Amino acid sequence: MSRTHRVIPGLPLTLGYTLFYLSALVLLPLAALALKAGQMSAPEFFRVITDPVVTASLRLTFFASTLAALINAVFGLIVAWSLVRYDFPLRRLFDAVIDFPFALPTAVAGLTFANLFLKDGWLGGFGPRLVEGVNALAGLTGAGPLLPSGALDWLTFPYTGQTGGIVIVLVFVGLPFVVRTVQPVLLEWDPEYEIAARSLGAKPATIFARVIFPEIAPAWVSGVALAFARAVGEYGSVIFIAANIPGRSQIAPLQIVTRLDDFQYAQASAIGVVLLAISLLILLVINGLESFSRRHERTA
Amino acid sequence: MTIEIRNISKSYGDNKILQNIDLKIESGELVALLGPSGSGKTTLLRVIAGIEQADEGSGPVLFDDVDVSDVDLGKRRIGFVFQHYALFKHMNVFENIAFGLRAKPRRERPGEAQIREKVQTLLDLIQLGNMAQRYPSQLSGGQRQRVALARALAVEPRVLLLDEPFGALDATVRRELRRWLRRLHDTIHVTTIFVTHDQEEALEVSDRVAVMNAGRIEQYAPPQEVYEKPASPFVFKFLGNYNLFHGRGQSGDGAALVRPHDIVIHRDRDSAGPDARLGLVSHIGFGGPVVKVELETEDKTHVDVEVTTPTFNDLALKRGETVWFALRTQQEYEYDFVI
Numbered sequence: 001m002s003r004t005h006r007v008i009p010g011l012p013l014t015l016g017y018t019l020f021y022l023s024a025l026v027l028l029p030l031a032a033l034a035l036k037a038g039q040m041s042a043p044e045f046f047r048v049i050t051d052p053v054v055t056a057s058l059r060l061t062f063f064a065s066t067l068a069a070l071i072n073a074v075f076g077l078i079v080a081w082s083l084v085r086y087d088f089p090l091r092r093l094f095d096a097v098i099d100f101p102f103a104l105p106t107a108v109a110g111l112t113f114a115n116l117f118l119k120d121g122w123l124g125g126f127g128p129r130l131v132e133g134v135n136a137l138a139g140l141t142g143a144g145p146l147l148p149s150g151a152l153d154w155l156t157f158p159y160t161g162q163t164g165g166i167v168i169v170l171v172f173v174g175l176p177f178v179v180r181t182v183q184p185v186l187l188e189w190d191p192e193y194e195i196a197a198r199s200l201g202a203k204p205a206t207i208f209a210r211v212i213f214p215e216i217a218p219a220w221v222s223g224v225a226l227a228f229a230r231a232v233g234e235y236g237s238v239i240f241i242a243a244n245i246p247g248r249s250q251i252a253p254l255q256i257v258t259r260l261d262d263f264q265y266a267q268a269s270a271i272g273v274v275l276l277a278i279s280l281l282i283l284l285v286i287n288g289l290e291s292f293s294r295r296h297e298r299t300a
Numbered sequence: 301m302t303i304e305i306r307n308i309s310k311s312y313g314d315n316k317i318l319q320n321i322d323l324k325i326e327s328g329e330l331v332a333l334l335g336p337s338g339s340g341k342t343t344l345l346r347v348i349a350g351i352e353q354a355d356e357g358s359g360p361v362l363f364d365d366v367d368v369s370d371v372d373l374g375k376r377r378i379g380f381v382f383q384h385y386a387l388f389k390h391m392n393v394f395e396n397i398a399f400g401l402r403a404k405p406r407r408e409r410p411g412e413a414q415i416r417e418k419v420q421t422l423l424d425l426i427q428l429g430n431m432a433q434r435y436p437s438q439l440s441g442g443q444r445q446r447v448a449l450a451r452a453l454a455v456e457p458r459v460l461l462l463d464e465p466f467g468a469l470d471a472t473v474r475r476e477l478r479r480w481l482r483r484l485h486d487t488i489h490v491t492t493i494f495v496t497h498d499q500e501e502a503l504e505v506s507d508r509v510a511v512m513n514a515g516r517i518e519q520y521a522p523p524q525e526v527y528e529k530p531a532s533p534f535v536f537k538f539l540g541n542y543n544l545f546h547g548r549g550q551s552g553d554g555a556a557l558v559r560p561h562d563i564v565i566h567r568d569r570d571s572a573g574p575d576a577r578l579g580l581v582s583h584i585g586f587g588g589p590v591v592k593v594e595l596e597t598e599d600k601t602h603v604d605v606e607v608t609t610p611t612f613n614d615l616a617l618k619r620g621e622t623v624w625f626a627l628r629t630q631q632e633y634e635y636d637f638v639i
Contacts, residue, residue: 195351196386198374200400200455210399214390296390296435 030276036269048270053247054255058271061252062278064163065231068170073224075171076178077216083179084186098180101173110240113169117241127155162242162249169237174227181223185216217293225286232279301458301491302327303348306359310343310352317343318354319515325508328489330482332502335512336538341495342463344512348493349461350376363458379452379490383464385444387436393447394432397422400455422450425484442473449481453488462494466501474498478505499539503527511535533557536631543603545630560606562628565593565615572624579603581621593617595625 037045048054082088083095101109117124131152135145189212197207235253243249250258252275259268303325310318318340325331333341346352348361350373360367368376387396397419401410410418423429426446436444445465452460465481466474482505485492496502502509503523510520511534519531530536536557543563545556566572579595582602586592591612595603605625607615617623 190386192382192384192386193388195373196380196382196451197388197399197403198372199349199351199378199380200403200451201374201377202399202403203374206403210403211388214388296392296437 033269033272033276036266037273040266040270045270048267049274053250054252054271056247057250057252057255058274058278060163060166060250061232061275062282064166064170064251065228065234067163067167068174068231069224069228071167071171072174072178072227073220076175076223076227077182077220079175080179080182080186084183098176100176102176106169106173106234106236107240109172110169110237113165113172113237114241117165117168127152130155165241166238166249166251169241170231170234173234173237174230177226177230178220178223181219181226182216185219189215214293218290221286221290221293225283225290228286229279229283232275301364302362303459303491303493304362304365305344305348306362308344308347308358308361309355310340310347310358311355316515318347321515321517322359323510323517323520325491325493327491329507330485330492330494330505332506332509333493333495333512334497334499334502334509334538336497338514339512340515341497341512345461345463345493345495348459349373349378349380351380377455377458379449379455379457379460381445381448381452381460381462381465383467385436385448387444387448387451389436392433392435393423393428393439394419396436396447397450397454399451404455418454422454425453426450440473441469442477445469445477446480449484453490457490460490460492462492464495464497466496466498474501481505503539511538513538530631533631541604541606545627556627556630558627558630560592560604561590562630563603563605564626564628565595565605565607565617566624566626567615569624573626576624576626578622579625581617581619581623584617584619595623 040048079098083091083098115121119125120129122129128150131147131149134147135149138144138146193211193215194207197211202210233253235251235257238251239254242251242254244254252271256268256271256275259265259271303323305321305323308318308321309316321340321344323344333344335341343352347354350361350368350371354361354369360369362368363376388399391399398415401415401418404410419432420429423432426449428443428446428450431439431443436447439447449460449462449465462481466477469477478501481494494506503526506523508520508522509526511518511526513534519526519535521529521531526535527539530539533555536542541560543558543560545558564572566576569576577597579597581593582596583594584591585594586609589609590606591609593605593607593612595605597603603625615623
């Protein structure tokens, strides 16, 4: 190592700093968490994590996070593609809007979504609201109500205090990750590859599947992984939109907070440990996928 | 296959890249589009390929007398090789070459065994038989170039179009590869057009050279004719080093262009002839088979002369000596061009 050229002077210093930084900010708190959970006896630990309410919350967290990550995988890719490949009015504005979920306090996002999707919200009660609006306008012109009340009652979105609503906010908080990881790769993409493929007679679908996608896949997979990880840990927005009924619509982080409120620190830590362990496992698998998609970059 | 283009123009905004180009290429010919950067040669190649569309009002692009102007790039059955190869980085050499075969519609797609056989034949042709499993990043520039060529040839194109095929390679590999390309062309006889800014490359390899300047073809002729009978001062100057003499034309005022190797140095006045002039040897540069001698005339202009090394040794020239020099041949032009 000492014989290779260094761009930043002082490898021992930078490496030391990196290790210290990671230890102090990531490894130490994680160890403390594990230690706290370790204060329980093994049977006690298992009793906590196999509690139906806890397993249901873990299942909901991972199910909703996976679904949200998959939705972001598809639509994030489309958004990134459109922003890079097409020029349309206000493109730069849309591009800037992508970062909103990063900056917006998630509790605000949760509240906003909840209000929109409530029975009386603009989207939740779209049909009845439309009838009201039309009739109010008709009233202004002096005519009677145009539409009988209840005419569009079927045009509502079911109250999304369940999984649906949770997935919606998780899609929201995870959106920027896929877009922002795929975008730079698409920007650097040399159109000559596409022309070459076209000249060889390949059709657009083939060109995307065999030429373009393999190039953006590594970035795309890491973007999806980030969106997934973010969704697993999300708390603020979810608790505002979810009905939070134990065993049905309560996410794992809420379970942890509930235990903390009852001063059951060890139990909270136990759930945290399981949450982390499963996340780690999934992220390892995704990382494996990513390095598989980069296999051609390993040069002999 | 013959290629004929008639009255092709192409502009980007007010910038005229190609102006009323006509060109006819016979079946099986190897033609070079030669010109400085910005002369439109790459654009012309891309119009022939169908990557770029000619301006409204342009004439047709004919392949074997059939108008292909509106035929999509993917259906023109051309093989296009990019200057930087554009090999698919995530595919190994085998898959790169097989790409065009696998991309065919199901009815026309050859079976796996046929694909293997075809790719292997091409790998042998490009002398990379044992590199099928390598990725492009593991190949040298010359090897990548040959893989790009094999990939283009796999779909049996009717014409091969090469954009600065050796532009990104070092001198030795360049020379080797262009001779290889000539031999390859003599084996497979596919009509080939390549773009280059290197006159030596164009003259050595091609059957005919189209010399381009500012969006026009200045001359289109076999290499020897282009070199010996340049149609314009531009062609003369672009094809090699030259000396410019003012006011010495035999038909009145004009300019004469002379190649450095068309100037003969003499030690004595008698053998030099009546038109000989005096020059002071101001610099001597050794270049292997030829020696470059710089002379300074009485009116302080510099004249570059190239003499073969044996001749140089016979003359035993030294710096600071005064010698006679005479022009062997010269190309004369009236004073109507900008130097």
